[in-house]
């Protein structure tokens with residue numbers, strides 16, 4: 420391969436430039452401007468939620484979600500260990516303790532069957548994080564939350580446009596979050612969204628993202644807020660991206676189909692599931708797991724990098740993160756997540772990929 424093939428590339432070939440030009444021509448470049456409302460309404464509609472509150476990134480969305488549903492000191496939140504650190508950081512920063520669940524070896528999502536034994540009087544919420552294109556099995560999770568009166572936070576960052584049993588991701592539980600980082604199905608460069616139905620929670624999110632300015636006396640602030648605002652420039656890109664979401668999802672599915680086709684019969688890897696009983700994979704990224712003990716993800720990544728192919732390792736589990744480790748869960752306790760973190764990597768999955776390049780990547784892997 421002559422040029423380096425990046426692991427991800429956004430497609431900005433729609434109305435992105437036109438809408439950005441509109442922002443510049445009209446001077447609406449801050450967080451006040453018409454594209455913000457357009458994007459919020461469009462995403463609320465997509466996710467079947469009453470309110471969508473734009474924020475500066477997906478990690479900020481999680482911080483807000485955890486805060487507004489009332490998680491605080493002494494609480495425990497049950498969540499996957501196999502996820503991005505943003506999920507655990509939001510919980511830890513709120514003064515609460517993450518309690519980790521191992522991953523399912525096939526879907527790589529949290530094992531919903533492992534949640535119930537972890538519940539005690541301190542448990543306040545369950546955080547469901549959809550991983551790599553397949554969703555968490557939400558029905559049994561929601562049943563558990565109902566039985567024990569627990570809040571549910573849904574992190575749908577990686578599955579914008581995906582459905583669980585025909586219902587849109589981003590519509591489950593008390594509150595949901597999205598990310599619009601450039602590798603997501605909708606990008607705004609940097610950006611995110613909080614989704615809720617409850618009017619009060621929505622108002623609180625809006626206030627907290629905007630420094631909690633006073634309602635009567637602007638500079639007498641009501642709470643300790645943040646500046647988590649999205650700019651109209653970012654929202655302009657997001658609106659153009661949202662217009663083409665069906666195409667984007669079709670492209671992701673096509674990438675998934677082609678990788679499966681070109682890696683068929685390859686004995687060295689476990690490939691991602693094509694579907695479960697409740698959803699079809701939309702391949703946010705195409706992850707593979709090395710089956711060869713002596714060749715871990717790093718080994719494959721180095722080989723591929725030497726041939727001009729960009730990859731990423733799977734998430735490193737939260738229970739092993741030095742900065743988060745609280746001594747209560749140690750190595751060996753959540754073995755599936757540890758195994759997939761060691762042997763899992765994902766292949767180029769960007770929207771500009773063509774079959775030729777996928778075929779080349781697979782030929783290198785097969786050889």
Ligand SMILES: Cc1ncc(COP(=O)(O)O)c(C=O)c1O
Nearest residue numbers: 476477478503505576598599600
């Ligand atoms: C599942 C999940 N949640 C949250 C985030 C954080 O989003 P951001 O990078 O926009 O802060 C990511 C980022 O990739 C993610 O994959």
